[in-house]
Amino acid sequence: MRNKLIVSAIVCAVIVATAGIIATRPHNEILVTISPGMTAEQIAHLLKNNGVIASESWFTFWVKLHHGTSRLKAGDYLISNRMPIISVVRTIIDGKSRPVKVTIPEGWTAEQIAKRLETLNLVPTSEFLEIVRQEKLEGFLFPETYYFPRGVDARTVIDTMLRQLIKTITPEMLIEARKHKLDINDIVTLASMIEKEARTDDERYAISGVFYNRLKKRWYLESCATVRFALNKATEPLVYGDLDVDSLYNTYRHYGLPPGPICNPGLASIRAAVYPAKTDSMFFVAQGDGTHSFSRYYEEHLKTKQKTRRKHAE
Numbered sequence: 001m002r003n004k005l006i007v008s009a010i011v012c013a014v015i016v017a018t019a020g021i022i023a024t025r026p027h028n029e030i031l032v033t034i035s036p037g038m039t040a041e042q043i044a045h046l047l048k049n050n051g052v053i054a055s056e057s058w059f060t061f062w063v064k065l066h067h068g069t070s071r072l073k074a075g076d077y078l079i080s081n082r083m084p085i086i087s088v089v090r091t092i093i094d095g096k097s098r099p100v101k102v103t104i105p106e107g108w109t110a111e112q113i114a115k116r117l118e119t120l121n122l123v124p125t126s127e128f129l130e131i132v133r134q135e136k137l138e139g140f141l142f143p144e145t146y147y148f149p150r151g152v153d154a155r156t157v158i159d160t161m162l163r164q165l166i167k168t169i170t171p172e173m174l175i176e177a178r179k180h181k182l183d184i185n186d187i188v189t190l191a192s193m194i195e196k197e198a199r200t201d202d203e204r205y206a207i208s209g210v211f212y213n214r215l216k217k218r219w220y221l222e223s224c225a226t227v228r229f230a231l232n233k234a235t236e237p238l239v240y241g242d243l244d245v246d247s248l249y250n251t252y253r254h255y256g257l258p259p260g261p262i263c264n265p266g267l268a269s270i271r272a273a274v275y276p277a278k279t280d281s282m283f284f285v286a287q288g289d290g291t292h293s294f295s296r297y298y299e300e301h302l303k304t305k306q307k308t309r310r311k312h313a314e
Contacts, residue, residue: 029079030078040064063089173271281296
């Protein structure tokens, strides 16, 4: 009992003594990153060097007093240098860290997403891609802005993206897809092709309409985007020889949809895959400015291609 009273008296004295010092400091909010596995002593040193606390020993004292040595959590913490040291300790024990903002653009592949996560020091690329490839999740990682805590694992990130996709594809959309004899994998696969081919929202539906028309007639879909995926040629120009690549993703040589998605499509492309435009067009040609020209007949299509080539040759 006597020892507890002595400790309480010391604590009160320290709080009173440091309160005046804290009040005189110029106010700053400092972003501090605590990495996984850091000890209380290492964290104290980091906080002291960043001007968050005045005494490393008092920080470790408060940590031990709250039995928090093994409870300090990694993360990005935005901490005021006027915050009492006990509040700093509690903030880190409670894990009240600043989440990391992660924006995934529409049309990115799993590999691109993995690299961004690693760049932000969230998840190793290999760990992320191992799960994606084992479970065949390319296409199902919904593009969105997410906020993840520092120290998050790949499984949690992937599950968060999958849940967002499930929220996005409504029961009504699945019912509409079944009318076309398509399942969710077919819809996401078709949407991924639309995502890579289209540049404007209104053309997504028109391109989808062309793909539907070709599927009904059992024509090759002839999507350059699928060939690029097969060859892993994201930006380099395709040559005619590329169209002969031996891959099930080569829609110039294999009927129907490819085996799976070629990227992770956004909502606009998913909706276009479910609700295609009613069109008699069977062909489309990229004009080089993000738009396409659409044709019903092959002869008209050839003329459009020749006109486009001449235009770019000038």
